[in-house]
Amino acid sequence: MQTTNRAALFILVAILMIAGAVQAQNMLNFPYYHHDEGTHIANSWTIATTGQLSPYTYSYEDPPAGSLMLGLWNKVFGESATFGFPINSGRVLMLVMHPLTVALVFLTARKMASSDLAGAVAALVFAFSPLATALQRLVFLENIMIVWLLLAFFLVVGDGRTLQHYFASAFFMGLAILTKGSAIYFLPALFLIVLFTAHRHHRRFAITLWTAITLLIIVTYPLFAQMKEELFPQDWVLGGDFPHVSLVERLGDRGPDTGRFLNAGSGLDVAVKEWVDVSKPTADPVLVYGGLVSFAFVLILALEDRWLRALLVMALAAGLNLLFGGPVYKIDAILFLPLLAIGVGVIVGKTVDWVNQGNDGNPVRYALMAGLVTLLVYPFWSFNSSRLDVYTADQVNGQIEAVSWSRQNLPENAVIVTDNFAFVELRQTHPNTHDYWHVDTDPAVKFSILEDDVCNIDYLITTPRIYSDTTTFKLELTRRAIEGSALLATYENNGWPIEIRQVNKSDCLPQLASSEVSN
Numbered sequence: 144m145q146t147t148n149r150a151a152l153f154i155l156v157a158i159l160m161i162a163g164a165v166q167a168q169n170m171l172n173f174p175y176y177h178h179d180e181g182t183h184i185a186n187s188w189t190i191a192t193t194g195q196l197s198p199y200t201y202s203y204e205d206p207p208a209g210s211l212m213l214g215l216w217n218k219v220f221g222e223s224a225t226f227g228f229p230i231n232s233g234r235v236l237m238l239v240m241h242p243l244t245v246a247l248v249f250l251t252a253r254k255m256a257s258s259d260l261a262g263a264v265a266a267l268v269f270a271f272s273p274l275a276t277a278l279q280r281l282v283f284l285e286n287i288m289i290v291w292l293l294l295a296f297f298l299v300v301g302d303g304r305t306l307q308h309y310f311a312s313a314f315f316m317g318l319a320i321l322t323k324g325s326a327i328y329f330l331p332a333l334f335l336i337v338l339f340t341a342h343r344h345h346r347r348f349a350i351t352l353w354t355a356i357t358l359l360i361i362v363t364y365p366l367f368a369q370m371k372e373e374l375f376p377q378d379w380v381l382g383g384d385f386p387h388v389s390l391v392e393r394l395g396d397r398g399p400d401t402g403r404f405l406n407a408g409s410g411l412d413v414a415v416k417e418w419v420d421v422s423k424p425t426a427d428p429v430l431v432y433g434g435l436v437s438f439a440f441v442l443i444l445a446l447e448d449r450w451l452r453a454l455l456v457m458a459l460a461a462g463l464n465l466l467f468g469g470p471v472y473k474i475d476a477i478l479f480l481p482l483l484a485i486g487v488g489v490i491v492g493k494t495v496d497w498v499n500q501g502n503d504g505n506p507v508r509y510a511l512m513a514g515l516v517t518l519l520v521y522p523f524w525s526f527n528s529s530r531l532d533v534y535t536a537d538q539v540n541g542q543i544e545a546v547s548w549s550r551q552n553l554p555e556n557a558v559i560v561t562d563n564f565a566f567v568e569l570r571q572t573h574p575n576t577h578d579y580w581h582v583d584t585d586p587a588v589k590f591s592i593l594e595d596d597v598c599n600i601d602y603l604i605t606t607p608r609i610y611s612d613t614t615t616f617k618l619e620l621t622r623r624a625i626e627g628s629a630l631l632a633t634y635e636n637n638g639w640p641i642e643i644r645q646v647n648k649s650d651c652l653p654q655l656a657s658s659e660v661s662n
Contacts, residue, residue: 166279171228171231176564182580205284237280251485273527278474287323288325295316338350396469425533437487541634557601560600562605562641628644629647
């Protein structure tokens with residue numbers, strides 16, 4: 144056993160070195176700086192500089208643990224400037240989180256299949272996936288949450304679980320939910336795993352301990368909201384009669400109405416296209432479809448293997464999250480890609496073990512196993528080796544140039560509405576910069592600051608995301624500002640164009656007219 148553990152440790156360290164190098168290659172240039180990355184960096188920058196959870200009214204869009212971690216990271220590493228553009232700081236933190244995810248994929252697959260090969264295949268398939276690589280570079284709370292979620296799962300599977308394992312699992316499960324609310328869909332799954340796999344001698348204690356610790360951590364979130372009198376909506380019992388944001392109201396937001404029950408599967412068709420369409424530079428149909436096929440075999444093997452049943456329960460929870468967790472986006476693949484990779488690794492490991500049964504050192508049997516592993520893994524290697532945009536393309540240079548031009552040429556007192564990727568960088572020189580989303584959704588910005596009047600907006604920095612959201616979510620003030628503006632500059636940005644626009648003030652009162660662009 145000691146030799147096996149040493150071999151596994153050697154394999155794991157080697158894989159983590161490879162995964163870190165792969166992830167770091169070109170990570171600051173691809174993919175483009177995402178609006179939500181800018182939102183999380185803006186929140187963490189605000190935490191580090193002012194102690195507040197958001198530069199605007201904290202509206203409970205996400206629990207605070209992830210932003211607090213990012214804020215602490217920025218505080219330790221010089222807030223936003225240490226790594227260049229502010230979002231780069233968060234991407235470096237994602238580089239820390241990614242090997243942790245890869246390690247948990249390796250360890251979980253190895254435990255499920257009792258095979259070092261299973262762990263290695265699962266980890267490498269995940270680490271080299273262009274979809275996983277691109278998504279895990281983004282400064283998204285899902286990339287922090289998935290580490291805590293996989294760790295909570297890993298701690299409750301396997302023989303010899305003690306109450307200490309369940310305590311630690313509960314802590315990380317609660318932390319996962321306080322990092323990203325979508326983790327709550329895995330709460331029943333982990334509860335069932337504890338219920339049906341804990342040793343009968345301490346099952347009652349394990350269930351009670353795991354449930355109590357998890358709920359005690361989760362409940363701090365609604366308690367925080369209630370302390371601020373923001374748990375219930377206005378005019379509800381205990382909600383008060385004054386206007387305010389509400390955690391309950393935010394949890395009930397299902398996105399644009401689709402007419403389906405709970406808006407089930409809203410956006411799933413678009414997200415699936417992003418995941419599997421080979422015309423997309425980061426799509427990975429091999430892992431998505433290969434993982435689903437592997438789970439069909441896992442289902443058969445699970446009839447006699449309780450730990451594989453636990454893996455199936457986690458996969459089912461991921462599926463329910465996609466169906467009922469609200470609008471589905473490309474980033475939601477982070478929730479199931481590690482599980483798919485684990486499924487692939489388990490099937491490869493189990494298949495090789497089956498072929499190796501009764502092996503007496505026959506070289507023909509070893510050759511057969513090597514050929515079988517090659518056959519099973521080849522599609523992943525062949526596909527991924529041809530998807531090089533993630534390691535070579537530059538999708539941020541245009542964004543950086545647009546922000547640099549704006550800082551140098553727009554008046555310091557100008558009111559700028561921008562995609563949030565540029566928020567922190569512009570706010571430091573142009574204090575009247577506002578995120579387009581809050582321009583239409585935060586009354587303090589829309590009505591108190593801008594008075595719902597395009598004449599109080601001077602410039603816009605637009606992206607395809609702004610145009611899409613303006614239509615989808617009916618962001619009327621932003622729409623009117625765009626329609627009443629003229630194009631000053633365009634940066635193609637390798638498929639993700641950035642525009643700088645100036646609002647036409649010819650119909651505005653003279654005292655509201657904006658300053659011209661400085662020469």
